Amino acid sequence: MSIVPLASPLRASVSASLVLVAALQAVLVACAPGSRAERLDSDALVARPPAVGGPRYGGHLRVGHSLEPTSLDAILGRSGADAYFWRQLFDQLVDADPQLNPRPETSLATSWEIGTDPDSITFHLRQGVVFHDGTSFNAHAVKANIERILDPETVATPRASLAVIEAVEVIDDYTVRFDLARPWGAGFGMLADRGGVMSSPSAIEELGPDYGWNPSGTGPFRLKEVITGTLVRFVRNEDYWGRDEHGNQLPYLDEVTIRVIRDETVRAAALRTDEIDVTYLPYKDVSTFERDERVQMETMPGGGIALTLVFNVNKPPLDDVNVRLAIAHAVDPTVINRAIFFDRAIEADAGMWPVGSWVHEPDDERPYYDIDKARRYLAKAGRESGLEFTAVTHHNPLLVSSAEVVRAMLKKIGIHMDIDVLSSGPATERFNHGQEYPMFITSWSRYPEPDWMASLAYKSDGYYNPGNVLRPDVDELVELGASFYDNEARKRVYLEMNRTVLGEAWFTPLLYGVTYAAAPGKVRNLDQLMGWDGKMNFATIWLEE
Amino acid sequence: MASTTTTGSHPTVELLRKLAGVPQALAGLVVLALIAAAAVLSPWIVPVDAEEMDFDNLLSGPSAAHWLGSDQMGRDTLARLIVGARIALSVSLGAVGLGVLLGVPLGLLSVYFRGRVDDVLMRLMDALVTFPSLLIAVGLAAALGGSLQTVIIAIGIANVPWMARIIRSQGLSIRERDFVKAAESIGLSHGRIILRHILPNCIAPVIVQSTLSMGYAVLTEAALGFVGVGIQPPTPTWGNMLQQAFPMLEQQPLLSIVPGVAIFLLVLSFNCVGDALRDLLDPRLRGVIH
């Protein structure tokens, strides 16, 4: 087993974020129950067990999750929820903290330099890291992985997110340079997601189409078993390079089983009857578990957009901005939250970057519930006599019920809204591509990298921009936002973008979601369960006896 | 045949009189009449608009304002139940009607042509029988979206093979009877024979099967609604009421109980009437129709 220094020498470009991370770690250490004051030298060899600082090695964590993976090869998966599975198996080139600051000490790249003429990023790689199949991680592996995503034949989902990369050059075994078409401030966010996941090139070559279910990454766990539709089992990667703040080798757990339990009520019941150890709770059950003293809970405010109105600005009768604004002002999220979400979601106070996102900032200018204003907008549009349209939503019970409430609210200002309920694929496709509906009542995932939302949904040619109205001003902002390397500068661009998106009612987010993770007291470090994207990580979770 | 024995009055009236003599059938008829009346008169008797949301009474139990309680959005359960009755009856009448409309002619074609045509038609019917109506409905819902029409079509299609098979089995045996042979020998056309002699003699089992199928159609609609592929909200159906109520089972069980009881009563009534009709019209059908 090779030992690697925890943190390699840092480059100037990332030092600022490192200070923050160090501060956070200090807080964590101070808060950790039973943790000792002294910190071990990160280079120290720590045998296991016992671990230093309190954690216990061993144990089997049983997790309940709603969806089965579409693939364990992160780049071929077709669902954001796949991350619950692949995060355990892989490391990314760049990892991020919840504020989306790069976090080199948990990344496969230990440092990087940004080149501006021509645009490029040069990554210095962690040494001594091995894939689960025993081959070494190095610059050639990075090149192979990125090129695999960019190759259309692979049909990789993150391809669009890496389109800026023109070439990948291997400088030496542990240095690799990405040549870019333009500055790429969004790159770190994109590489922290699927685009930066590193698979063993030799395993990919050897297994071909079967690699998707026999993955070989560098992550804290190896795949043990998949019973599709039922469960995925992981075992501890004995050779994992990651260390905790005391220098203990990660992960602590011997085994993790993620059981697929589709129904949220069943999942909550399974937690109560001790069939699983940790799960995310449905809103309706949160208060029951809050009263249960055996259960601890962690929340992540803004773990997604729980409810949003999406408009096709090109589709009558909602092609009139005043009609859209009338609708945006006529819907009272407080009531929906109470009736459908048991008051557990958060009323939206900004755009599609929710609470918890570094781009979030409360916005007084966006439409809020105000029925008089709604009537005035309707009058301004010359539609006081009312109008009719059909909105689409998908089979999710929370969305269908919310749509019913929206319908009842619009009725009050004389708008008659019919509802078409479709399954999520067809609903999304028929709204965005069939251009069949002027409005979509839906939820939206949390994408910490704002460029993902901006280039997919705001840009004129974006896949999720149903109207595809040519708006050079917005397009320019989207490109600008992706290019800055400075987060503050980026944030200003995205807030500017919100003025159009919210002010002209392209999107009217109503409720931000809250993720509630619950587990019995024996599950420790629960506060580290939810990663920067809200998906579960088990690398630092441990179990009390 | 039993159905043709008349004693002066109209045969339908006579049949109803006989039915009323059977206690279960009478009870079934009364419940059916009540539900039908509620459905037809719903615009006048529904206490409040079924879509009206009373946000001060969410998930409430029975009260003066809401006799059967209210749902997650504060909608009145009784009002939704009555509107749902209208849907349940429309679906059962529509689906069985469609089944008869398609199934009877197909069965007659089989009887008329026999041989190759009969073979092809019956294999088609076998194919339809092998996959459950629920599956047809899910497929149609995915293709067209869940609506009253798709649900009626889906359940109706599932009824076709049963109707066709009944006509065929009755028809084939009748064809062999003397009076048909006699008609043939005096040179009556096949079409005439089928319409004048075979069809009237097949009506009794079709009526019985239809009544029983209506009950089954109500059950299927409820199941579709529960799985989420039936008629979609905001139109209240007993099935989608149950779907929306189920996650709230612990918070408000009454919401799950009420529509289920309604479904049960309606199906039970159809079945009681159907069983009695079968016994009255043709006791021999006991083994043929379940």
Added chain:
Amino acid sequence: MRSYLVRRLLQAVPVLLLVTFLVFALMLAIPGDPARAFIGPGEVLDEEQLQLIRERHNLDEPVIVQYLIWLGNVLQGDFGRSTQNMRPVAEELGGRALVTLQFGLAAWILAVLIGVPAGIASAVYRGKPIDYAATVISIGGVAIPNFWLGIMAILLFGVGLGWLPSQGYVSLFDNPLQSLRHMILPAFALGVTSCALIMRQSRSAMLEVLAQDYLRTSRARGSRERTVIWSHALRNALLPVITILGLQTGRIFAGAIVIETLFGIPGTGQYIVQAIFARDFLVVQAAVLLMAVAVLAANLITDVACAWLDPRIKFGG
């Protein structure tokens, strides 16, 4: 006998072709670009990637050509890969079919174990309270929505009394006891219709037997009543029971769709609904084929078993 079997099997071939073609056509009638069905919510593929998907899955070919390609592959034992997770369809479906088979069988066993004795008892004690009770149950059992019965069972045993796990699934091989405990409620809900029908049929079969002369004579001769009832009556009651089980195969599949959703059981029913909505053509095709084969096989077995039990039935038309 052999020629009968061969004829029945030959008849099954066009039926299976028809079923699969109808489903194939229905799936392709779902509006929208099937290539886009490969894109998950919030994901994106560009036009170049979509075109590759179309070429690889022959999505640009006419329906009939696509069907023939599928048929050719199936005849070689290749059911293709699921578009949802790129795994071999046969593997995916096989595991789930076992789950459905497991609790479908449990439902049948429960239905027979309760239905036959109750039916016989109600005939033997005709007109007594036990008969009325059984009759009410058998009439009610057919009219009650099975999933609603499941909900009520969950309310009573799961939520209220806490005796049984209300939902979820445990494999019989992982933990037999837990597995059985999990199976009781769904098997009960799924089996209640069959149980009611069996009860009714075995009651009337039994009544017929009891009314027959040879029974009176054998009773008069003094042979023990119990022996008589069991030997003569059971065989007669068995026939309708088998017929019902055969007829119910299709409905068990239909019921499984709802019951699996309700109880969170990862079986075929839930899977096929999921596949239809994901437009996972190959999975839907294979699942429908499996169901059709199961239903046809059940019908054949029923007919053969009835003929074997009852010499009066001949292998004719």
